[in-house]
Amino acid sequence: MTAKMIRWAAAAVAAGIALTATVASAEEKAVEFPLLKPARQEWSFAGFFGHYDQAQLQRGYQVYKDVCSSCHSMKLVKFRNLADEGGPGFTEDAVKVLAATYAIEDGPNDAGEMFERPRLPSDAFPSPFPNDNAARAANGGALPPDLSLIAKARAVHRGFPWFVFDMFWPYQEQGPDYITALLTGYQDPPEGVEVPEGTYYNPHFINGVSLRMPPPLDNDVVEYSDGTPQTKEQYAKDVSAFLMWAAEPHLDARKELGLKVMLYLFVFAGILYFVKRxxxxxxxH
Amino acid sequence: MSGHSTYVPRTALGKWFEARLPVVRLLHDTAVSYPTPRNLNALWTFGGILAMMLVVQIVTGIVLAMHYAADSRIAFQSVESIMRDVNWGWLIRYLHANGASMFFIAVYIHIFRGLYYGSYKPPREILWILGVIIYLLMMAAAFMGYVLPWGQMSFWGATVITNFFTALPIVGQPIQTLLIGGFSVDNATLNRFFSLHYLLPFLIAGVVVLHVWALHVVGQNNPLGIDVKSEKDTVPFTPYATSKDVMWIVLFMIFYGWFVFYQPNFLGHPDNYIEANPLSTPAHIVPEWYFLPFYAILRAIDFNIGPIDSKLGGVLAMFGAIAVLAFLPWLDTSKVRSGRFRPIFKVAFWLFGVNALFLGYLGSVKTDDILFHVPGLDYQAVVWAKLSTFYYFAYFLVILPVLGYIEKPKPLPVSINDAILAKSAPSSAH
Incomplete structure (x- = not known):
């Protein structure tokens, strides 16, 4: 009877999937954002053995520093993190020098006065604006979001049945895929599409047809010292990887530990199976 | 089943203790000599799995509370500092956040096992109702826990869910104000939710003790659903049940680890990595996955029923969907416990299972989404939700009461032992 039940259930599930497959191909009635789903990119940190590519994180930091950081803050990341294991792999000395190039207000001192001092590795990345209102005022009313967690805070809906498959074959790189698609997705609006004043058409934007951020990247805007091609696409991928690291700095440790834990559990479960038998x-019974 | 205790203290210390507090006897009777039906299948290991999950949640939760700050200005940052700066903080938080989901997966399997094998029928009514209470407490604990990281979904989820209470006439508004400590979700809400989130797991642990106590009075049900008749039907808990439980607990940990290590954010919502902002409403507020079927039921009632407006109707339907479980022992009129011997029930049960999953899916989409772009089926999601909600309640309120009278169950085996012997020697059975 169990076999019959399973067959019955399997038939129901198959029918359901077949039915929704037709749904996926059918045209959508309501407008769903983003207009275009992000393409899946290859990432060194995807998969079971995934880990960050140190050189890519360094390049990504460079793009962030030269381009993104002029409008976007990254309040949760500290300079010392650049030297952390599983990160961009800066030396501690390099971090000290880098941090000191930025000033921070500290105090009050013994005289009760606030003073400026160079940043220490324990200080956070500097924010481009003193507060959110200043950021809005400088950006046409739109607040450039903090980038500390952006790679985990954006994911395009996968919909049924994809999210079911994702459960069995993890897809946790939706954030960087989205960021890459967004940064390279700017284009002229198609005929008949009205774009609000001061915004830029981008079919990859998750929240509408256009956004306030002007296209931030172009070929050759950041100079790479390691011979990596200086293309818009390359910049987008590198900075996406960097933002993923910023959002999930312990990913390498997690996957490494995961492998050991899973191996241990599999062996343990095997032993327990024989004990039970x-x-x-x-x-x- | 809670018959004569077989514990005999052998050591001097054991005898000394036995004369003063027979706690070793209690443990022995509970976890060693307790007779357990020999035909239990793997679904009966989920009680043990749930006990493990409760311990995991309490232990990881206590550690998280050492680093967490329940202050709306810094709560979000304190969670991030756990993820970034606390040693192994990322592991503990991912264990706790995914642990909640695992807890619910296990409890749903446990509940559906009870539904299929009729574990709620006499003499297990109290045992079942205690289970429903645990489930309710779990939902409250999970909801409040989800608010603590103070992300966008935390905040707006809390706003939507506490707003349900205002649907109640007269008492609704004061209840909501009391619950959130003001007129909108704010620091006061966060503080009391943190306090209650810490309290509830210990209440759960207390009700679990009663649940296990009740279980040991009436004994476990089994896949055949027939009573244990003699000692031949049972085996002692240790080593038989323990060896099986531990194996399945470890298998469950593999499943758990799969999420924690390889897709820790799959079950969460990306918006919860955005700090709560009372001025910006997310495009699409959805609760955690384990609440989605009930969310679908809530939204299915979009019409007034006489003096009951759609809002109150939805809230009543949603709470009713859980409350109806408590009355199940009296709604199911069949004397036969196990679904194995009930041909029509079996179909209704599996439909109920598929329907529950479908309700979960409906809870995750917008009410005006078209699910099937097939002529004749291209209804809005809310139409499907109404049909699904109807079946959910019809299963408990119509099908189960009526089936007991019209269904002809298959013949039951004389005893568990007989059934096992017939199975292991099929040639001798005619």
Missing amino acids: QVWRGTA
């Missing part, structure tokens, strides 16, 4: 041997 031994215990139940001779006892019909």
